[in-house]
Amino acid sequence: MKPFFLILVYLFAVTLPLILSAWVGGPPRQFHQELASGLGILAFSMILMEFILSGRFKAISNGVGMDVTMRFHQIMARTALVFAVLHPFLYQGTPTGGQRPWDPTRQLTLTTDFSALSTGIAAYLLLAGLVVMAIGRTQLDYKYEAWRLLHGIGALLIAVLLLHHTVYGGRYGSEPVMTWVWLVMTGVAAGSLLAVYVLVPLWQKARPWRVASVTQLTPKQWELTVKPEGHRGLDYQAGQFAWLNVGHSPFSMKENPFSICSAPASGAEVSFMIKELGDFTRTVGQIEAGTVAYVDGPYGNLSVDGRTEPGVALIAGGVGLAPLLGILRQMRLTGDSRKVRVIYGNRLIDQIAYREELGEQDVVYVLSEPPETWQGETGFIDAELMDRVFSEKEISEWLFVMCGPSIMMDIVEDHLIKKGTPSHRILSERFSYD
Incomplete structure (x- = not known):
């Protein structure tokens, strides 16, 4: 309503x-x-x-x-x-x-x-x-x-x-x-x-944060974690995003929206998965622990909280893994009984982040430019892959949550709707808008 x-x-x-x-x-x-x-x-x-x-x-x-x-x-x-x-x-x-x-x-x-x-x-x-x-x-x-x-x-x-x-x-x-x-x-x-x-x-300004850590995940992807200073932190749901300002005045225009990859159940610290793309993101690796930061959020409704579907499909392209990782972490920490399956697509093998944490069970890795020794799925996340990974029953009953490039999401959304997935069971968040 x-x-x-x-x-x-x-x-x-x-x-x-x-x-x-x-x-x-x-x-x-x-x-x-x-x-x-x-x-x-x-x-x-x-x-x-x-x-x-x-x-x-x-x-x-x-x-x-x-x-x-x-x-x-x-x-x-x-x-x-x-x-x-x-x-x-x-x-x-x-x-x-x-x-x-x-x-x-x-x-x-x-x-x-x-x-x-x-x-x-x-x-x-x-x-x-x-x-x-x-x-x-x-x-x-x-x-x-x-x-x-x-x-x-x-x-x-x-x-x-x-x-x-x-x-x-x-x-x-x-x-x-x-x-x-x-x-x-x-x-x-x-x-x-x-x-x-x-x-x-x-x-x-009255609710500052401090950078707790900056960890390199892949050659061009980082996890930046901030902790609240003098306040309780952020009341958010797994899958949401926030505007992050690091090292500047709260009145500065130098803030950017990033998806939260941590889980609310993990504590007050909030983590962001950041890929080197623009002026700020290219300098993430140079940020020192203790640097002041400001967080405005949470925003978005990419959340599985309160949903009743028997299973959750998390479909990520590149750094689109960030909000879906937060959802997966929250489900694991809270002992969520729903079935979950992850599809995670990248171009190269060294772009795969959090592989040890994600594991191999119920996780499908997809590479568009795989090495010769690659044993996983190849190509792109498309209709054919979706049909191989999910049964007809799962496509009609599960909740599908996706984040990544627009072309990937358009293809997957169109296919799901064509196969009978109700639109209210498809949650998506794009990187950019034309």
Whole structure:
């Protein structure tokens, strides 16, 4: 029921300005002009809601999961861009500027005040740029911290520009009721940034952590463990993730999301499995024990707690093992009676982490570039492998939890659904989103 409730809240928030604008009313106009205003109103309200979807709010990410949250965030941003693109062109043929005898209040006339139009044009261009930068972030290859900063500042600037354009250039936005509605909604959106970048860091400053150990797992993978200093630590479920900031101020942008690979039952220390990819991760091996750290979490709903399925399948690609390892460790520590089977895929044999801990029983190792002496599965985690590892009964009854590259997860998810696995028995978390 929680995802359904959150969807209803979203739909209410997005359509509220549109409903109120219709209620405020005004002299009737041609359909294409009303459609233009409607699309502009929806685009603005959807953009403001993007602040909430992209903010670190546990009620959302823990309620529906990060996969759903981020995918919805992306789709709505692109939809808002389409609405914004169509918005000005639908006004074709509408009188502009000056007084008209039939329109003494100018309610049927578009403004030609450049200050009111310029903010809309600027927001229009910024929104397109922001969406393109988000889609092409990997190809553009700029620092994650720089992208976060540009994304946040750009989104806030778009909201402010649209507020000015809507109130001073819009037919409905200039109405006192609508002006207040837009002011409140923009304030809430900006407040979400304030919460993430000011209030959360203030809370973190009072709850520091210290690096307990840094252990090399493979040539490019590490386990970093932190321990709470002066507080009880993190109340989390196995499989969740947190934002980790090591060696910087809690107000620094240099924090990154990592899945927790430790188990809650193992104690207050929290461990993260980290692969060398970006600027921070390439320096993990240089971090010294005792370095101050800050942890914001937990987030996500990749958890098997409270599930009643007779078995749990953990399917990992590369460093996607991290949250699934946390789940496996928790199940072993608590004596969970459910059957469990692990599929763990990598490219090379020296990329396999925690092999001694994982063991060989009920664990299937897959290598896409195996050595000549390799006796395990080869190739990729695909439909054929799934059918070899799991019976028809297991596919229809077990819970499938997966984390790894998008292509692997798309293939596995599609196959499971095709074979009859209900969608609520498939939990997934991706590394990135296109």
